[in-house]
Amino acid sequence: MRVAIIGGTGFVGSYLVDELIARGHKPVVLVRPGSESKVSQARHCELVPGDVSDEAAIRRCLRGAEAAIYNIGILREMPAQGVTFKALQEDAAVRVIDLAKAENVRRFILMSANGVRADGTPYQRTKAAAEAHLRQSGLDWTIFRPSLVFGDPRGRLEFCTQMRDDVIDKPLPVPLFHEGASPRGAGTFEMAPVHVRDVASAFVAALGEPATVGQTYVLCGPESLPWKEILARIAQACGKRKLMLPAPAAPVRLLGSLLDRFAWFPLTRDQLNMLLEGNTGDSSAVFKLLSIEPRRFSQEQLAYLQSDPAGRG
Ligand SMILES: NC(=O)c1ccc[n+]([C@@H]2O[C@H](COP(=O)([O-])OP(=O)(O)OC[C@H]3O[C@@H](n4cnc5c(N)ncnc54)[C@H](OP(=O)(O)O)[C@@H]3O)[C@@H](O)[C@H]2O)c1
Secondary structure, eight states: OEEEEESOSSHHHHHHHHHHHHTTOEEEEEEOTTOGGGOTTGGGSEEEEOOTTOHHHHHHHHTTOSEEEEOOOOSSOBGGGTBOHIIIIIIHHHHHHHHHHHTTOOEEEEEOOTTOOTTSOHHHHHHHHHHHHHHTSOSEEEEEEESSEESOOTTSOOHHHHHIIIIITSSSOEEEEESSSOOTTTTOOEEOOEEHHHHHHHHHHHHTOGGGTTEEEEEOOSOOEEHHHHHHHHHHHTTOOOOEEEEEHHHHHHHHHHHTTOTTSSOOHHHHHHHHHOBOOOOHHHHHHTTOOOOOSOTTTTGGGGSOGGGOO
């Protein structure tokens, strides 16, 4: 199947492309200027140069495709460069959905995120708006909402590698965030990290499974783990033992609201809010439907964290 992929050059996108190729599909990847070298197995893909604001380029990418995947998302806004949640996660998604309809691409899979809702953070609100637009589009749609996605970043940004570089490798205690003044419950909010290969398998398997049409699925890993256990497992995978101390969220949130725009500040206010909300769910039914045995957040699966720092992206 010829599959147009918008957002195929990042961490999850590179695995989507690999899985499409492994399952005999032809990825047609929209590639913005400067990202050409990021395309995985480019010789097996068709590349369409252009930005997601360029209607003609999107049409070229969609034309003749049997399915489309919209996978663009950001964690940090850079409004001066036009990089906002609204522009990339809502307006551009709506544009691609409408153009898919115009180009007769009936099957559409949208990358969303666990916890999105109309009254959430700007990240969540804009993804919720894209979901709502797709649901009323008349297309054969499927929406996937992953929890934290982990796996070898292959030189890109990934949650565990970022924790390693920004927290575990630093000569400071690991912060266990908590709301309010009391440290009771610090670091107990839960996450269910899902492996990037299982996310990619779910997207590609859904293309061939009619029962997934018109469905929204949470994609969570098989274990829900408290934040402190997640950090302990990351530290163990890096061969380190770390002191963990309670840290009130309020000052970090305040700093985040001042420094969100700077890439060197490790955590945005939105990211902190979404962390503290927790991020869990039961995906056993969809993984069973798609014949996927989801990987655990285990030392074996985290072995990529031991990679030579020189090879870090
Ligand atoms: N990683 C997670 O834990 C996680 C969890 C839940 C949901 N998600 C969702 O999964 C999707 C992929 O995430 P990821 O972690 O793979 O992110 P990523 O590595 O940053 O990849 C983002 C993709 O979006 C494209 N993109 C970013 N900014 C753009 C811009 N200004 N104009 C055009 N394209 C742009 C990137 O293209 P370039 O390569 O050209 O920059 C890349 O293809 C996102 O929708 C994200 O919200 C991720």
